[in-house]
Amino acid sequence: MNLISISWKSLQFNRLTFFLNVLLIAFGTGILTLLLLGSTQAGEKLKGNANGIDLVVGAKGSPLQLILSSIYFIDFPTGNISLADAQNLAKNPMVKRAVPLALGDNYAGFRIVGTDTSYVNLYNLKLAQGNFWKNDFEVVIGSEVARMKKLKVGDKFNGSHGLSSDEDVHEGNQNTITGILEPSGNTTDNLVLTSIESIWKMHGINDDHEEPDHESKKEITSLLIQYRSRMSIVLFPMMVNKSTSMQAASPAKESARLFSLIGVGVETAKWFGIIVMLISAISIFVTLYNSLKERMYDLAIMRVMGASRLKIFMIIILECIILTTIGSIIGVFFAHFCLHLICYFQDSPQARLSGFYFMAEELYFVAGGFSIGVMAAILPAIQAYRSDISKTISRG
Amino acid sequence: MTSAISFRQSASIRKLIAESRSPTANIFMLTTKSLSHHYGSEKLSFPDLHIRKGEQWLVLGESGSGKTTLLHILIGIKKPFSGVVFINETELYKLSNHGLDQFRGRNIGVVFQQAHLIKSLTVKENLFLAQTFAGFEKDEERITEILTELDIIQKKNSYPSALSQGQLQRASIARAVLNKPALLFADEPTSSLDNKNANAVINLLLKLSDANGATLIVSTHDDRVKEAFSKEYIL
Numbered sequence: 001m002n003l004i005s006i007s008w009k010s011l012q013f014n015r016l017t018f019f020l021n022v023l024l025i026a027f028g029t030g031i032l033t034l035l036l037l038g039s040t041q042a043g044e045k046l047k048g049n050a051n052g053i054d055l056v057v058g059a060k061g062s063p064l065q066l067i068l069s070s071i072y073f074i075d076f077p078t079g080n081i082s083l084a085d086a087q088n089l090a091k092n093p094m095v096k097r098a099v100p101l102a103l104g105d106n107y108a109g110f111r112i113v114g115t116d117t118s119y120v121n122l123y124n125l126k127l128a129q130g131n132f133w134k135n136d137f138e139v140v141i142g143s144e145v146a147r148m149k150k151l152k153v154g155d156k157f158n159g160s161h162g163l164s165s166d167e168d169v170h171e172g173n174q175n176t177i178t179g180i181l182e183p184s185g186n187t188t189d190n191l192v193l194t195s196i197e198s199i200w201k202m203h204g205i206n207d208d209h210e211e212p213d214h215e216s217k218k219e220i221t222s223l224l225i226q227y228r229s230r231m232s233i234v235l236f237p238m239m240v241n242k243s244t245s246m247q248a249a250s251p252a253k254e255s256a257r258l259f260s261l262i263g264v265g266v267e268t269a270k271w272f273g274i275i276v277m278l279i280s281a282i283s284i285f286v287t288l289y290n291s292l293k294e295r296m297y298d299l300a301i302m303r304v305m306g307a308s309r310l311k312i313f314m315i316i317i318l319e320c321i322i323l324t325t326i327g328s329i330i331g332v333f334f335a336h337f338c339l340h341l342i343c344y345f346q347d348s349p350q351a352r353l354s355g356f357y358f359m360a361e362e363l364y365f366v367a368g369g370f371s372i373g374v375m376a377a378i379l380p381a382i383q384a385y386r387s388d389i390s391k392t393i394s395r396g
Numbered sequence: 397m398t399s400a401i402s403f404r405q406s407a408s409i410r411k412l413i414a415e416s417r418s419p420t421a422n423i424f425m426l427t428t429k430s431l432s433h434h435y436g437s438e439k440l441s442f443p444d445l446h447i448r449k450g451e452q453w454l455v456l457g458e459s460g461s462g463k464t465t466l467l468h469i470l471i472g473i474k475k476p477f478s479g480v481v482f483i484n485e486t487e488l489y490k491l492s493n494h495g496l497d498q499f500r501g502r503n504i505g506v507v508f509q510q511a512h513l514i515k516s517l518t519v520k521e522n523l524f525l526a527q528t529f530a531g532f533e534k535d536e537e538r539i540t541e542i543l544t545e546l547d548i549i550q551k552k553n554s555y556p557s558a559l560s561q562g563q564l565q566r567a568s569i570a571r572a573v574l575n576k577p578a579l580l581f582a583d584e585p586t587s588s589l590d591n592k593n594a595n596a597v598i599n600l601l602l603k604l605s606d607a608n609g610a611t612l613i614v615s616t617h618d619d620r621v622k623e624a625f626s627k628e629y630i631l
Contacts, residue, residue, distance in 0.1 A: 001528045013515060298514050304500065308493070310494075311529070390473045393473070
């Protein structure tokens with residue numbers, strides 16, 4: 001019978017106390033792990049999706065909303081901009097690449113994005129199956145769309161008006177899937193890509209040159225801009241905002257602003273998690289300290305049987321380490337489970353996080369639980385180490 | 397073996413140690429010289445003991461006479477104010493702390509007034525613990541043998557809370573004799589028992605110490621057990 005099994009048996013003897021203390025530790029670790037996983041994944045998604053995009057130009061309104069709707073596809077667009085204005089801007093010598101986006105429809109919550117090959121090049125998208133769209137109402141779908149909706153090349157579906165609901169279905173024109181993208185780990189996995197013309201036609205704007213005002217009717221939602229040179233960072237947005245009816249929003253600036261807004265909540269939750277961890281350490285200390293009074297005779301009997309002071313010390317320390325390590329491991333796994341559950345019921349598939357995302361930093365929480373165990377046990381263990389066997393046995 | 401414990405040795409004590417290491421010393425299992433202890437201003441002095449291997453002794457005395465203090469000194473859990481304790485040829489309080497713990501686990505068995513087993517462990521596990529702390533290999537056969545002998549084998553997987561007072565006392569005796577100690581001590585083993593049970597416990601201790609070749613020292617104020625012993629110290 002080794003020291004670990006003696007400590008384990010002692011923990012099992014007081015099951016309710018053991019369970020409550022494990023729960024406290026698991027709760028604290030779980031909150032911290034959830035925050036770590038959530039904020040890291042969100043940060044990666046923000047960074048990964050905005051990679052290569054220096055500026056987004058769209059209708060005037062909230063710049064954050066423009067960024068969220070045009071890069072991350074998780075908010076409503078600020079409005080539309082005229083195609084002619086957008087084309088003029090794209091011809092500016094400071095612009096290396098301009099990617100047009102036309103939003104407005106969805107399929108089962110997955111956004112249908114009208115664009116051209118420049119979007120494919122921007123994200124370096126590759127096909128897993130089929131071909132890119134050539135004609136109107138031909139679409140290429142992201143890997144997650146195909147997986148979730150069990151779609152394959154050649155399938156047809158009707159899009160719905162709006163960005164999340166499937167109530168207002170476009171009955172007239174069916175979209176045909178011509179290709180499925182390879183998984184890329186960004187928002188494109190959750191998109192349905194098609195030509196801008198398809199979006200216009202879906203909404204009754206025909207590319208009819210005989211119609212006198214057909215060009216003026218043509219609008220897009222936004223333009224993703226890549227600068228030719230870093231020198232344009234200051235000048236170009238200023239020019240757009242001052243001399244056009246459009247607004248320019250910088251993804252880097254707006255992401256940082258978004259993070260600072262979310263950061264307040266994340267910071268609060270982090271401190272809440274830390275306080276829960278401290279409370280659990282105090283709870284374990286108090287439990288152990290109180291139970292030690294009852295267990296002193298047990299420990300004295302062990303000494304009479306030949307146990308050294310160090311063994312008695314280790315039995316107490318091990319009890320706490322086992323308890324807090326189990327608690328923190330459960331907490332880490334519980335955080336993954338909760339994150340997965342939250343993501344499962346999440347409305348917006350574009351911003352979906354994953355519970356199957358593991359980080360080396362999670363081991364720090366397990367190590368933290370281990371350290372809390374040692375800290376909570378050290379005083380009671382020293383008390384047990386120093387106890388006078390003769391006095392304890394005489395007191396009975 | 398070097399000792400971590402150090403205390404002043406007067407010339408007389410050094411003489412006593414030298415005497416106890418004389419060629420006749422090894423015929424005694426337990427020898428004490430000039431043992432004393434004090435609680436505040438109250439000083440307790442104990443008679444010198446010379447107990448041979450396999451002998452069965454009774455240490456008698458009223459409450460407060462120092463029986464428990466003497467027993468705690470003899471089992472190595474209370475360092476005396478003065479004097480020496482030899483078990484065989486080992487001077488007990490010259491051993492290091494760790495050495496003393498090991499020596500106690502391997503050579504001394506103790507039955508206390510309260511039959512106390514570790515509550516979170518079964519009877520069998522309590523006995524495993526005695527083997528573990530003494531540094532012996534786990535010997536389930538020996539445990540079965542001793543529990544059968546004490547007629548509590550049917551309780552080997554029970555927790556102490558499921559045992560009667562008599563069964564608890566027998567389990568604690570089993571634990572004390574499990575490692576076949578050279579010295580078996582019992583502190584007031586009959587004080588809370590009726591005549592029948594007191595008799596049974598004393599007979600058991602005598603029988604087990606005989607069977608294992610252990611020297612038995614029972615400390616008590618209970619006159620009922622006097623007849624069972626031919627040798628006694630009175631404090």
